[in-house]
Amino acid sequence: MLEIKGLCKYFGGIKAVDDCNFGVERGSITALIGPNGAGKTTAFNCISRTAMPTKGSVWLDGERIDKLRPHQITQRGLSRTFQISRNLADMTVLENVICQSRIGGWRDLMKPAMSSDEIDKAMGILDFLGITRIAYEDGSNLSYGQKKLMDLAALLMSDPKIILLDEPAGGVNPTLLEEIVGHIRKLNDQGLTVLIVEHNMELIMRLSHRIVVMAQGRVIANGAPAEIRENPAVLDAYLGGVLEEAV
Amino acid sequence: MMSVVSETLTGDAASSVLEARRAHNEKLAAKSDKARAIWFPIALLLLLLALPALQVIGNFNYVLHLVLFTACYVTMASGWNILGGFTGYISLGHNVFFAIGGYFAGMILARYGISTILMAPFAGLLCAAVGYLIGRVTLKTRGPSFIISSLALVMIARILFDHWKFVGGANGVALPANDLSVEWAKLPYYYAFVVLAAFSVWLSYKIKHSKFGLGLRAISKDEIKAESAGIDTRTYKVLAFAISGALVGMAGAIWGEYLTYIRPNIFLIILVSVNMVLMCILGGKGTIAGPVIGAIMIIAFNELFVATLGASEINILATGLLMVIVLLFFPQGIVGTLAKHHKLPRILNWD
Numbered sequence: 001m002l003e004i005k006g007l008c009k010y011f012g013g014i015k016a017v018d019d020c021n022f023g024v025e026r027g028s029i030t031a032l033i034g035p036n037g038a039g040k041t042t043a044f045n046c047i048s049r050t051a052m053p054t055k056g057s058v059w060l061d062g063e064r065i066d067k068l069r070p071h072q073i074t075q076r077g078l079s080r081t082f083q084i085s086r087n088l089a090d091m092t093v094l095e096n097v098i099c100q101s102r103i104g105g106w107r108d109l110m111k112p113a114m115s116s117d118e119i120d121k122a123m124g125i126l127d128f129l130g131i132t133r134i135a136y137e138d139g140s141n142l143s144y145g146q147k148k149l150m151d152l153a154a155l156l157m158s159d160p161k162i163i164l165l166d167e168p169a170g171g172v173n174p175t176l177l178e179e180i181v182g183h184i185r186k187l188n189d190q191g192l193t194v195l196i197v198e199h200n201m202e203l204i205m206r207l208s209h210r211i212v213v214m215a216q217g218r219v220i221a222n223g224a225p226a227e228i229r230e231n232p233a234v235l236d237a238y239l240g241g242v243l244e245e246a247v
Numbered sequence: 248m249m250s251v252v253s254e255t256l257t258g259d260a261a262s263s264v265l266e267a268r269r270a271h272n273e274k275l276a277a278k279s280d281k282a283r284a285i286w287f288p289i290a291l292l293l294l295l296l297a298l299p300a301l302q303v304i305g306n307f308n309y310v311l312h313l314v315l316f317t318a319c320y321v322t323m324a325s326g327w328n329i330l331g332g333f334t335g336y337i338s339l340g341h342n343v344f345f346a347i348g349g350y351f352a353g354m355i356l357a358r359y360g361i362s363t364i365l366m367a368p369f370a371g372l373l374c375a376a377v378g379y380l381i382g383r384v385t386l387k388t389r390g391p392s393f394i395i396s397s398l399a400l401v402m403i404a405r406i407l408f409d410h411w412k413f414v415g416g417a418n419g420v421a422l423p424a425n426d427l428s429v430e431w432a433k434l435p436y437y438y439a440f441v442v443l444a445a446f447s448v449w450l451s452y453k454i455k456h457s458k459f460g461l462g463l464r465a466i467s468k469d470e471i472k473a474e475s476a477g478i479d480t481r482t483y484k485v486l487a488f489a490i491s492g493a494l495v496g497m498a499g500a501i502w503g504e505y506l507t508y509i510r511p512n513i514f515l516i517i518l519v520s521v522n523m524v525l526m527c528i529l530g531g532k533g534t535i536a537g538p539v540i541g542a543i544m545i546i547a548f549n550e551l552f553v554a555t556l557g558a559s560e561i562n563i564l565a566t567g568l569l570m571v572i573v574l575l576f577f578p579q580g581i582v583g584t585l586a587k588h589h590k591l592p593r594i595l596n597w598d
Contacts, residue, residue, distance in 0.1 A: 048475055074477035082475075088468040099465045100476040103458055110453065113461040158477050 001026040001193055002047070002078070002162055007056035009042050009217075016042040018217035020056070024162065024210075029184065029194045031204045034214035035237055040197045041083055043214065044166055048080040049073055060162070075102065077161035081168065083197075085147035089140040093131070093150050096139045097122045100154040125156045129183060145176040152183065162193040169200045181207060205229070213237065287594040288448065288536075295441050302430045311433050315505070317546050318440035319498050323519075324526040324538030325447035326494030331524065332533035333460060334487045335467025336386065339520050340397030341495050343404045344374040346514035348496030350414055353503035357420050363504040364439045367497045374496025375489040382488035386481070389470070401515060408511040419510025422503060436505040443501070444539075447494045448597070451535050454490070455598065463487055467533070495523075529570060531580030535597040540581055545570075 002024040009017040017039040024030045032040050045051035047058050049070045058066040065073050079100070088096050098114050101121070126132045129149050134142065142150060148168055155163050168184070169177050181203060188194055198204050204211065204225070211228045213221040215237040221228055228234055295314060301307040323345065331337050348370035352363035363370075385396040409417045425432060454460045462483045465473035474480045503509040522545065530541025548569055552562035577584040585591040586598075 050471060050475060069479070069481070070474040071477045071479045074475060079477075080475055082472070086469050086472040088465050088472065091464060091468065095461065095464075099461060099473070099478070102477060103462075109459040110457045113456055113458055154476065 001061060002195065003059040004043070004047065005057050005059070007043060007046055007058065008054045009039070009046050009051060010054045015217050017046060017053075020214065020217065020219055022212045022219050022222055024193060024195050026193055027188070027191055028209045029188050029196065029207055030210045030212060031208035032195065032197045032212050032214060033199075033201070033204055037216075038214040038237075039217040040214055041166060042217075044080065044164055044197060048078065048164060050080075074100075074158055074160075077159070078164065079155040079158050079160040079162075080164035081148070081151040081155060081166055083166040083170065085144070085151050087139040087142070087147055087150060089138070091139050092136050093126070093139055093142070093153075094119065094122055094135045096150055097125065097154045097157050100157040102158055122153070122157060125153045128156075129153050130179070145172045145180075148172055148180065149176075152180070156187075160192070162195065163187075165194065165196045165198075167197055167199065169198055169203055177203070283596050283598065284593040285597070288445075288539075288597055292441070292445050296438070299434055299437060302434075306430060308430070308433060311437050313546065313550065315433065315437045315440050317542050318437075318444035319502055320522065320526060320542040320546060321444040321539050322440065322447045322498040323495045323523045324530070324542050325444070325451050326491040326498070327523040328491075328527050328532065328538045329451060329454060329463075329494070330487050330491040332527055332537070333455065333463040333467065334484055336389075336484065336488075337394050337524065338397040338488075338491075339394055339517070339524065340400035340404075341491070341523055342515055342517075342519040343400050344378065344492040344495040345499035345502070345519055346404060346408060346511070347374050347377055348499030349503035349509050349514050350408070351496075352500035353420065353422055353509035354414060356422050356504055360423070362435075363500045364435055367439065367443070367500040370500035371493040371497040374499075375493040378489040378492030379485055381492075382485040386484045386488060401517065401520065405511055405515045408515060414509070417511055419508060419513070422507045422509065424507045433505075436501055439501045440498070443494075443497055448535060448539060450490070450494070451538075452597065455535060459483065459486070464533075525570065527580070529573060529580055531583030531586070534580070534582040534586065536595045537580050537582040540595065544573075544581075 004020060004022050007017055007020040008015070020039070020043055032043065034040050042051065046053040046056075046066070049066065049068060053066055056066070057064055060073075060076055060078055063076065065076060065078070068076070088099065091099075095114070098118050101118050103109070123132060123135065126135055129152060131146065131149050131153070134146060134150075139147075139150065152165075152168070165184070168180055172180065177200075184194060184196070184207065196204075196208065208225060211221075211223065211225055212219055213228060213231070213234045220237060221231045221234045223231070295318075298314065299311060301310070323341070327338065327341050330341075348367070351373050352366040352370045355361050355366050356363050381400065385393060385400070388396055408414065414420060425435065427434070454463070462473065462478045462480075465476065465478055466480050466483060470480055499514060503513075506513060526541030526545050527538050528541070529544055530539065531537030545566070548566045549562070552565040556562045556565060573581070579587060582591065582595055585595070
């Protein structure tokens with residue numbers, strides 16, 4: 001569904017992402033892991049065009065998307081969250097979510113900001129994530145975990161085909177973590193494709209169907225969780241530590 | 248994705264939750280409708296439209312001039328607010344549109360004798376087009392860089408107009424005055440400005456409550472997030488720039504004929520653009536009533552201090568001092584700060 005071919009991103013002489021190739025299958029949960037500085041978030045940024053790739057191409061359903069502008073990519077059905085949750089201050093959770101609802105074209109611009117259909121849809125999503133009670137809270141007054149849930153709600157508002165989650169579990173308490181995992185599973189069961197960057201190895205092993213391992217900007221391994229666990233190159237990249245604990 | 252959620256939400260329990268939510272939403276909407284006083288600006292407008300009747304019993308030209316002047320600045324500040332308040336791009340160069348509108352309509356009046364009031368909408372269109380082109384270039388920058396780019400715009404325009412022989416260079420062009428008697432001479436401009444001010448407040452309201460306005464607010468908070476949320480930030484910003492330029496341009500068109508003179512140092516002085524910004528900041532950036540309150544206050548301060556302290560430099564000092572004091576207590580502008588503390592009187596809640 002999503003194909004990344006020869007993706008490179010250089011910052012001056014630093015090769016943050018260097019000839020990165022991998023694909024995400026429709027309906028799968030694919031994890032992108034790697035030690036700090038491996039280029040995971042940069043790769044994410046290049047895919048969603050928050051950053052401009054230096055070289056290479058990204059394909060979504062056979063369409064090349066790396067030349068499109070970020071909002072066009074979102075309109076094609078690829079939505080992302082940010083590692084440090086970016087939310088719109090002084091706007092309620094509901095407004096934050098409805099911001100992400102799709103707009104048809106010029107004629108829609110002067111339509112009411114929040115139609116009752118959209119409010120119903122947003123409320124349905126918030127209900128699905130169990131956070132309707134914060135719908136009228138200011139987006140900046142939320143706890144870290146609530147912000148992550150709000151991000152997820154906003155993603156769902158844009159009717160995505162594939163979602164890119166950048167560390168959805170970072171800084172989230174264990175109870176909420178289970179909740180988020182449950183939501184991701186449920187969404188995936190209903191056919192949503194997920195690409196996820198995460199440091200919590202135990203969660204990745206449990207959740208994902210395929211794992212792509214990056215180190216120093218390159219993909220060093222790509223396979224099912226069981227294969228990745230045994231892969232000497234991966235163990236080497238992580239210096240053995242984290243993965244063995246997870247096993 | 249709707250399918251995903253609705254599948255999860257089948258069953259009576261879910262629908263009753265949604266039902267309760269909908270009732271709650273309607274209650275909230277009704278409450279915000281009740282807190283809003285749409286009747287007040289309308290009543291104010293009607294009052295202003297009736298005000299010239301005073302001319303029958305005496306000469307109130309000074310009062311008319313003050314209202315007209317305020318309405319001119321309400322138009323400009325509301326226009327500025329669409330870019331500076333809603334979108335968060337502070338422009339110090341909006342008097343360029345004031346000049347373009349003024350010169351366009353003024354030259355047509357001087358050459359062909361067509362009233363600027365009729366030409367004002369076309370001046371607006373011209374300014375929108377110019378704003379679109381300038382916006383495509385300057386709106387790529389953000390924050391301080393954008394402010395500097397807007398200042399550069401004023402400087403470029405000033406040099407151009409100062410040396411453009413066709414429009415009289417630095418000396419400008421005198422425009423014919425209308426031939427109405429002195430009591431009624433101000434009336435066409437008075438009505439034009441009051442209607443224009445009402446139009447810009449109405450347009451601000453419309454924009455703020457639309458998808459476009461929500462997008463602009465998202466851009467002002469976090470542009471990268473807005474972009475990845477699927478908002479075409481470039482088009483939105485440029486459109487906001489064009490609309491705000493058009494409003495300022497329409498005000499400029501009529502202002503030229505009212506003064507019967509167009510000259511660079513009427514339109515292209517920094518005071519004009521700074522006034523727009525100050526009015527919005529004082530009244531409350533990003534609110535509907537803010538620019539109106541700000542315009543009324545700054546013009547009232549100016550008049551008060553000119554009257555009491557004379558047109559020395561001290562009146563400017565006093566206006567500045569008073570503004571500092573107001574902003575000390577109302578850091579987000581009068582309307583903004585009161586709204587934040589839920590103390591906004593209903594008559595000022597136009598949002």
